[in-house]
Amino acid sequence: MNINFTLISQAIAFSVFIWFTVKFVWPPLLRAIEERQKNIADGLAAGERGRHELELASQRSAEVLKEAKHLASEIVSQAEKRSTEIVEEAKKTAKEESDRIIAGAKAEVQHEMFSAKEALRQYAAQLAIAGATKILRREIDAKVHADILVSIEEDLR
Amino acid sequence: MASEAELTPTSYIKHHLTYLEAQVSEGSFWVLHVDTLITSIILGIISLGFIWLVVRRATSGVPTKSQAFVELAVEFIDNEVKNTFHGNRHVLVAPMALTIFVWVLMMNAMDILPIDIMAWITENIFGVHNWKIVPTTDVNTTFALALSIWFLMIFFNVKVKGMGGWMYELFCTPFGKNPLLWILNLLFNFIEYVSKPLSHSLRLFGNIYAGEIIFLLLGMWAATGISGTIFGAILGAGWAIFHILIVTLQAFIFMMLTVVYISMAHESH
Numbered sequence: 364m365n366i367n368f369t370l371i372s373q374a375i376a377f378s379v380f381i382w383f384t385v386k387f388v389w390p391p392l393l394r395a396i397e398e399r400q401k402n403i404a405d406g407l408a409a410g411e412r413g414r415h416e417l418e419l420a421s422q423r424s425a426e427v428l429k430e431a432k433h434l435a436s437e438i439v440s441q442a443e444k445r446s447t448e449i450v451e452e453a454k455k456t457a458k459e460e461s462d463r464i465i466a467g468a469k470a471e472v473q474h475e476m477f478s479a480k481e482a483l484r485q486y487a488a489q490l491a492i493a494g495a496t497k498i499l500r501r502e503i504d505a506k507v508h509a510d511i512l513v514s515i516e517e518d519l520r
Numbered sequence: 521m522a523s524e525a526e527l528t529p530t531s532y533i534k535h536h537l538t539y540l541e542a543q544v545s546e547g548s549f550w551v552l553h554v555d556t557l558i559t560s561i562i563l564g565i566i567s568l569g570f571i572w573l574v575v576r577r578a579t580s581g582v583p584t585k586s587q588a589f590v591e592l593a594v595e596f597i598d599n600e601v602k603n604t605f606h607g608n609r610h611v612l613v614a615p616m617a618l619t620i621f622v623w624v625l626m627m628n629a630m631d632i633l634p635i636d637i638m639a640w641i642t643e644n645i646f647g648v649h650n651w652k653i654v655p656t657t658d659v660n661t662t663f664a665l666a667l668s669i670w671f672l673m674i675f676f677n678v679k680v681k682g683m684g685g686w687m688y689e690l691f692c693t694p695f696g697k698n699p700l701l702w703i704l705n706l707l708f709n710f711i712e713y714v715s716k717p718l719s720h721s722l723r724l725f726g727n728i729y730a731g732e733i734i735f736l737l738l739g740m741w742a743a744t745g746i747s748g749t750i751f752g753a754i755l756g757a758g759w760a761i762f763h764i765l766i767v768t769l770q771a772f773i774f775m776m777l778t779v780v781y782i783s784m785a786h787e788s789h
Contacts (some may be wrong), residue, residue, distance in 0.1 A: 370661075370664045373661045375662040376664075380564045383568060384568060392594055395583075402580060474634075
């Protein structure tokens with residue numbers, strides 16, 4: 364257990380090992396570790412950013428959705444209004460059409476009635492004339508009373 | 521086991537505590553413990569080389585298992601250093617702490633390897649008698665580390681505070697700058713500067729050396745027969761499991777003290 368030259372040789376070995384570690388072992392490992400730490404920090408920051416963006420996007424989407432709903436309800440109400448309008452219009456035109464048809468039919472009926480009356484009247488006049496002619500044939504000379512007959516015929520017509 | 525003619529507990533322990541020595545030059549100082557030096561260098565090359573191989577292919581993406589393991593160790597040490605040392609630790613202090621922790625841990629961990637099997641291997645496979653495989657049970661190793669750190673501490677004291685600043689600190693702290701107190705201050709600081717490397721190195725040395733001695737004593741149970749061998753093996757296993765804690769703790773303490781000493785050199789009172 365005596366101090367001897369081993370001490371100096373061990374000190375030299377020690378300093379060589381320290382030099383080796385300082386020079387070759389420490390820096391690359393430190394670099395790798397620091398780079399990884401930076402990567403992790405970057406990743407965390409990116410994650411945070413992504414979450415923030417997601418929040419914004421969901422907010423925006425909610426807004427868009429709300430607007431769309433509003434628009435849709437507006438469109439629906441407009442459509443309802445329009446449909447009632449259309450129904451009203453259709454009713455009005457239908458009524459007008461039916462009135463016109465009814466009026467036309469009434470006029471036709473009037474006309475028919477009128478012409479039937481005319482024909483009836485002519486037929487009655489002819490019958491009356493024929494009757495009168497049969498009666499008068501005995502007493503009245505057609506040639507003498509021609510003017511009277513004509514005037515009667517005129518009246519009946 | 522040893523091939524001595526007579527096997528007594530004393531010779532057994534002595535054998536295991538004998539270094540493989542090489543005389544470098546004349547004088548009792550110029551002796552080299554070849555086993556300590558070569559084992560520690562091999563361990564350093566294995567551990568730091570492994571880390572280096574992993575680090576060379578390090579990616580900042582998803583790490584491999586070995587990279588994750590290395591990163592775990594490095595980040596653990598880096599955190600400890602960051603809490604204690606407030607300068608730019610990446611220049612020297614943190615890598616040095618990593619070196620110390622890994623290297624001392626490896627050297628301490630040799631203690632857990634069964635001592636007689638390792639002695640048999642070194643003797644019969646590598647053909648060397650007396651090969652101590654635990655470098656930190658050599659007081660030269662722990663002193664080499666502690667004194668290197670001690671010199672670094674003085675270097676940083678001078679570098680950060682300037683020669684004048686350091687001298688001021690030596691003479692005027694901790695009691696005050698009254699000239700009457702200069703001697704007292706200097707004495708106090710002297711004791712502190714002497715005790716630092718002593719406690720630093722002897723704590724590590726003492727713990728690991730004591731652990732080894734206990735393994736040796738437990739190993740001697742084998743001399744009492746089969747039941748003694750089994751008993752000794754059970755106790756040895758228990759001590760080895762407990763020693764895992766000591767080995768790691770001592771490496772950690774040694775590293776932390778290094779960081780504390782160096783950071784104290786950077787901060788003035």
